[in-house]
Amino acid sequence: MITEILEKLGLRKKKSTDYYTVDKNYHEVFKYEFMPTFDKETDDYMIRFSTAKNGDHLLEKLLMIIDRLGFDSDGTSEMIDEIWINAKSTNGRITITKDIWDFVFILAENNKADLEKIDAELNRSNxxxxxxxxK
Structure with a gap:
């Protein structure tokens, strides 16, 4: 499912095999924080998920939200130990990062408006x- 979403967003070319697999019967309530970034020299914010038991399932849910909010693809980068998924809107760019320890962040440089939209959507979801x- 996650591969299909990435393909739909134009973030990944179609492949014959899936990179991620997610159990459709799996359910977890993902806890997150909407907080300032660790860089104290900026006024940027982030959304941090640090307790996910299944990072792939979390990423799938986040990509569905990003798609529903109408963000456009802005490319992906796969590193040795993490993936970066970039999207954009009229307000600017956001980046979703997921590392091998299943820490997931949504970052937006000078784009708190989009983070607030994502936060509102997360708040509406069970x-x-x-x-x-x-503080």
Missing amino acids: DFEKMETE
């Missing part, structure tokens, strides 16, 4: 729970 961050 699949996600927002955690409050300490």
Whole structure:
């Protein structure tokens, strides 16, 4: 399913075999934080998922949300230990990153508006729970 979404978004060329597989019967409530980035010299924000038991399933859900919100493909990069999925809107770019430890981030340089749209969509879903961050 995740490969089909990547192909639909134009982020991956069609292949005969799937790179990711996700159990359609699997359910997990993914906890996330909407918080400032670790770079204290910017006013940028991020959405951080750090407790996912199944990062592939989380990524599939996030890609469905990005597609539903109307973001356009802006390419992908696969590194040795992580994947970056880039999308764009009229507000700018966002990047979803997932590493081999299943830490997932949604980053947006100078684009808090799109992160707020994604946050609102996550709040409407029973699949996600927002955690409050300490100030």
